[in-house]
Amino acid sequence: MTHSVTLDSEKCKGCTVCVRQCPTEAIRVRGGRALIMPGRCIDCGRCILDCPHHAKQAVCDPLERMKDYPYTVALPAPSLYGQFRNLDDINIVLGGLIEMGFDAVYEVARAAEEMSAHALRKYGLVANAPIISTACPACVRLICQRFSRLIPHLAPEIAPVELAALAARAEAVRKTGLKPNEIGVFFITPCPAKMTSAHFPLGLSEPVLDGAFSMADVYLKLLSAMKLAAKKGTAFQTAGLSGVGWAVTGGESASLKQLRTIAVDEIPNVIDVLEAIEDGNLTEVDFVEISACTQGCVGGCLTVENPYVSKMRVRNLMKSLPDSLRSRLRHEEPGTPPTRDLPLEYAPADILDDDMAKAIEKRRVMEALLARLPGLNCSSCGAPSCRAFAEDVARGLAQETDCVFLMRENMGEGDYLPPPFRRS
Amino acid sequence: MSQGSGFITERYIVNGDDFHAAGSASSAMKKLLRSIGVPPEAIRRAAICMYEGEINMVIHACGGEAEVSFDGEYITIHLADKGPGIENPQLALKEGYSTATDEIRELGFGAGMGLPNMKRNSDELEMESVLGEGTTIVMKIKV
Numbered sequence: 163m164t165h166s167v168t169l170d171s172e173k174c175k176g177c178t179v180c181v182r183q184c185p186t187e188a189i190r191v192r193g194g195r196a197l198i199m200p201g202r203c204i205d206c207g208r209c210i211l212d213c214p215h216h217a218k219q220a221v222c223d224p225l226e227r228m229k230d231y232p233y234t235v236a237l238p239a240p241s242l243y244g245q246f247r248n249l250d251d252i253n254i255v256l257g258g259l260i261e262m263g264f265d266a267v268y269e270v271a272r273a274a275e276e277m278s279a280h281a282l283r284k285y286g287l288v289a290n291a292p293i294i295s296t297a298c299p300a301c302v303r304l305i306c307q308r309f310s311r312l313i314p315h316l317a318p319e320i321a322p323v324e325l326a327a328l329a330a331r332a333e334a335v336r337k338t339g340l341k342p343n344e345i346g347v348f349f350i351t352p353c354p355a356k357m358t359s360a361h362f363p364l365g366l367s368e369p370v371l372d373g374a375f376s377m378a379d380v381y382l383k384l385l386s387a388m389k390l391a392a393k394k395g396t397a398f399q400t401a402g403l404s405g406v407g408w409a410v411t412g413g414e415s416a417s418l419k420q421l422r423t424i425a426v427d428e429i430p431n432v433i434d435v436l437e438a439i440e441d442g443n444l445t446e447v448d449f450v451e452i453s454a455c456t457q458g459c460v461g462g463c464l465t466v467e468n469p470y471v472s473k474m475r476v477r478n479l480m481k482s483l484p485d486s487l488r489s490r491l492r493h494e495e496p497g498t499p500p501t502r503d504l505p506l507e508y509a510p511a512d513i514l515d516d517d518m519a520k521a522i523e524k525r526r527v528m529e530a531l532l533a534r535l536p537g538l539n540c541s542s543c544g545a546p547s548c549r550a551f552a553e554d555v556a557r558g559l560a561q562e563t564d565c566v567f568l569m570r571e572n573m574g575e576g577d578y579l580p581p582p583f584r585r586s
Numbered sequence: 587m588s589q590g591s592g593f594i595t596e597r598y599i600v601n602g603d604d605f606h607a608a609g610s611a612s613s614a615m616k617k618l619l620r621s622i623g624v625p626p627e628a629i630r631r632a633a634i635c636m637y638e639g640e641i642n643m644v645i646h647a648c649g650g651e652a653e654v655s656f657d658g659e660y661i662t663i664h665l666a667d668k669g670p671g672i673e674n675p676q677l678a679l680k681e682g683y684s685t686a687t688d689e690i691r692e693l694g695f696g697a698g699m700g701l702p703n704m705k706r707n708s709d710e711l712e713m714e715s716v717l718g719e720g721t722t723i724v725m726k727i728k729v
Contacts, residue, residue: 310626437613440630441637442703514621518658521622522594529596553621 164362166220166354167205171195173217178541180209180218185429185454186304186511190554191544202511204303205355206429206454207463220354220464223373225380228263231346231372233338235330236264237323240271240401240409241352241459242377243479244472246388252406252479256398257391258384259350266337267398268330270349273499274322275405275486278417280499281317285421285449292424292439292447293317295414300355300454301432302364302506309436310508315450318501320370322408323349323356324363325499327370349374352462353455365502376464402487403480410473411458414451417485421448427461429454514556528556536567538582594622595655600640600667602649611652612637615663624656628729631707632661635725638700639665645686645695646670647721661727663708671717679705679713 176194188202189209196209196217210218228234236259243252256267274297285293294315296302305312319325327347334345351357351374360374407413415423424447426435432452438444455461460476461469514528515521535548543564545551554560563569570578596618598611612633619629636652643650647669655662672678673685681702686695705711708725715721 308620311630437609437616440616440633441609441612442634443609443637508626510620510623512617512621513623516623518623522656522658525594525618525622 164358165198165200165203165205166222166357167198167203167207167210168219168221169196169198170217170219173215174213175215175217176544177214178544178546180213181541181544181546182539183212184209184546185433186307187546187550188511189546190559191541199511201509202307204300204307204429204454205353205358206300207354208429208454210354210463220357220376222351222354222357222376222379222464223348223360225375225383227373228346228348232344233265233334233340234263234346234348235266235268235334236262237268237270237326237330237347237349237371239323239350239352239356239377239459240269240274240406240413240476241462241465241472242350243406244409244460244474244476245377245381245465245467246385246475249475249479250482252401253395253397253399254388254392255384257394257396258388260396260398261387261390262380262383264348266330266334268326268333268347269399269401269405270323270326271401271405271408272487273326273329273405274408274414275401275488276325276497277319277322277499278404278408278414279486279488280319280497281418281449285317285418290315292444292450294439295449295451296321296364297408297414297451298355298453298455298459299359299364300353300429301452303355304429304432304454305436306364306506306509307511308433309440310510311440312436313506313508315439316506319499320366320502321359322405323359324366324370328500331370346372348372350377350380351375352377352459352465354463355454356462357464365504365506367503377462378464378466381466400487401483402485403483404485406476406480406483409459409476411453412451413458413476415449418449422446423449423451425451425453427453427458428456512553514553524556528552531555531562534568535565536583538567538580540566542566593655593657594618595653598652598654600643600649600652602644602647604649605644608640608644609637611640615654618654619656619661622656624661624729628661628727632663632727634707635663635704635727638704639663639723639725641695642700643667643669650720656729659729660709661729663723663725663727665723665725666720667722668720671719672713672715672721673717675713675715 174195176191181189357374360371404417411427412425457469460472514524532552539547601607647667650667653664709728710726712724
């Protein structure tokens with residue numbers, strides 16, 4: 163799988179901060195530089211937020227790609243609305259995107275509103291409760307790696323951004339008479355996980371977006387374009403609060419009023435809840451909303467504002483919105499969103515060997531070594547913990563003597579005790 | 587117990603009166619079984635057996651010990667506690683039967699589904715209980 167999250171090796175100091183913070187233990191330090199293990203990385207962007215040297219980056223489409231198409235549509239994520247101080251009208255953001263050079267805008271919040279209406283009608287009726295949200299692709303990748311049994315619980319519909327892309331392209335074709343491939347449909351993304359999904363969608367045989375621009379890359383240009391838009395005062399808004407609310411944790415499940423919902427953010431918390439579901443221990447819940455980032459998409463590493471501040475702003479904007487703008491603006495019944503056309507595959511990242519006998523042997527090597535390691539989790543070996551190091555050795559990705567303690571022992575200096583182990 | 591190749595075993599301590607820790611043995615066991623490539627469905631059944639066992643040991647027996655082993659064909663879960671013992675093992679295996687206190691029930695446990703769940707999700711379940719001395723349960727799950 164290709165990843166948006168990558169390393170700028172010039173900037174990396176090999177400090178192991180990201181190694182220890184990575185929620186899927188996907189990073190090691192080798193040769194003084196961080197190395198991302200592609201099979202384990204879920205593109206959550208935690209390391210981009212944590213790196214003190216700004217050596218982790220999300221590869222996004224350059225804004226120049228807009229020029230590749232005669233007609234472009236911007237798909238703003240609802241979290242974009244939380245990035246601007248004193249914003250009281252979403253139309254200014256949408257108008258700003260037009261002033262910036264896009265030919266049209268299609269709010270992802272509008273597609274989210276459609277999803278909410280659909281979910282409200284359907285999710286109370288399905289047998290395999292709980293339904294798990296697929297809005298966060300980092301969480302979907304996590305499930306595909308570790309929670310095979312929960313894959314059938316994932317909502318079968320395509321994600322709101324994908325629904326928005328399909329509708330936006332169709333609308334643009336209708337309006338312009340251009341061919342579908344002459345329309346450039348670009349998502350304004352809050353995170354690298356959705357960047358990756360724009361090009362390599364989960365469970366779709368073909369991408370429905372032409373690319374994604376980082377919110378941070380768009381921000382300054384958009385900010386000045388918004389001043390023009392504010393003067394013009396054109397109305398573009400199409401989504402009510404049930405769609406806009408998807409920007410923050412709890413927004414997606416808020417619209418499922420009569421259902422029992424749970425909304426969880428940050429990967430360690432998400433793992434806890436998924437474990438509980440897997441153990442058959444969360445049977446009282448109908449719908450599970452999960453997000454990799456703090457407070458939901460507003461916490462994405464490509465946003466510019468503090469997640470708590472943007473959450474406040476999004477909620478403030480929601481106060482003046484009706485639940486849904488669909489019925490008011492378009493007088494249409496909610497449609498049924500398409501479902502994914504490919505099954506989501508279980509791709510276990512932590513299996514030690516495809517041959518079970520060899521895997522068991524490796525596990526024994528791992529356990530035996532773990533018993534001899536200090537348990538300090540110092541990361542001097544480049545792994546996040548002694549346990550992860552033992553696993554690396556068993557897999558042949560590291561050597562015993564990469565542990566400074568075992569190396570001293572080998573050199574006959576086993577008596578030396580570093581400060582954490584000294585008695586006085 | 588055989589310690590030949592193709593056999594692996596792990597032990598976990600289950601702390602009594604610690605609801606936060608209940609589930610940690612199940613979680614560690616899942617990681618072990620996943621790492622050696624045991625099929626997901628067998629892991630699911632084993633995880634339910636282990637989780638219910640842990641909860642039982644926390645609620646009734648002030649904790650105990652759990653051991654999981656895998657021989658290539660069966661996952662075997664061995665639970666041992668030094669709790670009060672089960673007065674009527676046959677009755678305890680019936681759905682809805684529970685001796686849990688009201689306080690435990692208020693926490694959402696004690697519905698009398700623990701042992702029946704363990705029986706349903708294992709291929710073999712053997713229980714030995716001596717009043718005042720403790721209970722051991724051995725469950726086998728075919729892979």
